[in-house]
Amino acid sequence: MTKNKRKFDVLVVGELNVDIIFNGINSLPAIGKEILSKEMTLTMGSSSAIFAANISMLGVKTAFAGRVGNDIFGSMVLDTLKSKKIDTRFIYVSNSDKTGATVVLNYDNDRAMVTFPGSMENLTEKDITDEMLHSARHMHLSSAFLQKGLKPDIVKLFERAKNAGMTTSLDVQWDPEEKWDLPFDRLLPLVDVFLPNKQELTAITGKTDIKDVFRVLDTKTNTIVVKMSTEGSMGFKEGQLIHVPAFLNESVEDAIGAGDSFNAGFISKYIQNKPLGECLEFGNLMGAVNTTAAGGTGAFQTPEQVKEIAKKRFGKEF
Template sequence: MFIWTVEAVVAEFDVLVVGDANPDLLLRGDVRPRFGQAEQLLTAADLVLGGSAAITAAGCARLGLRTALLAAVGDDVFGRLVRDELEKRDVTLLAADGRGAPTGLTVVLSEKDDRGMLTLPGTIPALRPADVTGELLARARHVHVASLYLQPELAAGLADIFRNARKIGLTASLDTNWDPDETWESITEILAFTDVFLPNANELKAITGLDETDEAAASLVAGGTTVVMKDGARGARAWWPGGACAAPGRTVDVVDTTGAGDSFNAGFLAARLSGKSIEDAVGWAAVAGSLSTRAAGGTAAQAGPKDLAV
């Protein structure tokens, strides 16, 4: 298992997050649309910072990590919202070429225990492997990639990116998020250079093709990857070469679960990059994911240092 160190290299950033950044339009209330020109009433609507990578980056910065986000963002009203929100949260945006596309947007139809999402990809798939240069990697201690299945060009070169990161002393983590096509193309080559894989239970089973989470995790741990699984209201479970653990979440009044998994990721990364054990980091992740559900959107109620006794 690759060793995480508190100061592995002299770097500008503790973590470089790579992936998607877009607004989320959150709709709550009577949120199951009916065609036939039926009009229904909502109880709330919020336009907030979204994208798995952007929410993770915001959570990392909130927990004290020097954080950069590499994402493609358009020069339009949604892009300006993204830039403004990241600046407010002390995240350095390293904007990649969006290739003329509009900034992406996700509409979230949210209920207390579930949600549906409609996404306009826009600039989200514009990232390419060439955007993640060796010089950029050298500015960070750790690299985290999110929303892999929304970024096919980046995915095609990610194994080489992670391989190069490992050569220069970086650790790497991956959260694929859901595959909208539900084809779940193999990421075996990428996982060979991934220190930590951060799926939820359904993603873990879909990616491995195995029905039991323990068996699915074991199949990845055999290749040297640590698996840290989001386990809903139960908190978290983790498996690594030579060990396993579980951690409970925290009981809260749930308003919205959007971005909870991304805040979970931030809790884990903040703990590990500050020198905590895997067991402690899994505990931080579970609590950070729980606390983020206290408000609408992925960033409004993210955990701060005092919440996790940093």
């Protein structure tokens, strides 16, 4: 099968869960007591799903490989992905797992969260078949530290993806255990685009100065992208460092999923072989669009909506 004949542009390998969000609680919960919430929202959660949903809205043919439980949350995740035109044939529905959930308690401007990981910990490298890897041109993996079943064999997965002729990208996200124990020396040479944010990159490399980081990782990876919130993003490739400032949003709704939306924008250009500066700029634009509506997919409901926000709020037509 030649690369161009593949059915999908992007295969997302990742975690799936739901978020149950409580807004408008008037105090913190206390053991032995009950408090009331004014609002509640049930949505599809997970960084990988937000990436998949938003890159699909940008017209990229997307399939998802993951695992859910045979339950109501699992059905909701599958239905939501399908409504975003994402192909769900590679999502395994397990009778023995429960779909995970995060309970989010929003309080003032901060939040407390409780996560039950459920099925996301049980996806393994063996579940990702050669058929899946040959069905798409590019593989994106996110949230490596949350996927405990996949993590020990992550190098093998990327080796197989490269052998299958795919280009690859990785956003590890935060390590809740803060051990950062991935074999980056072996992994990063197999990753075409590495997409951490600044805090994650500092934690991984132990370097606080970005220039030192690039010296450490230089020879080990092809393109390194650093997401820097309101400062935009940096890209490093073949000895060249590019900084592209953010499209500043003066009235941010929330920044949930901004990094995933950045990734969606960046990778949508990368797979069209666009130059690094253009990939970074479009990543920044999609990150900024993300901050104009609540949650990770609020601003990405239709392709028209994304275009309109980009034009009206940030003066950019695409």
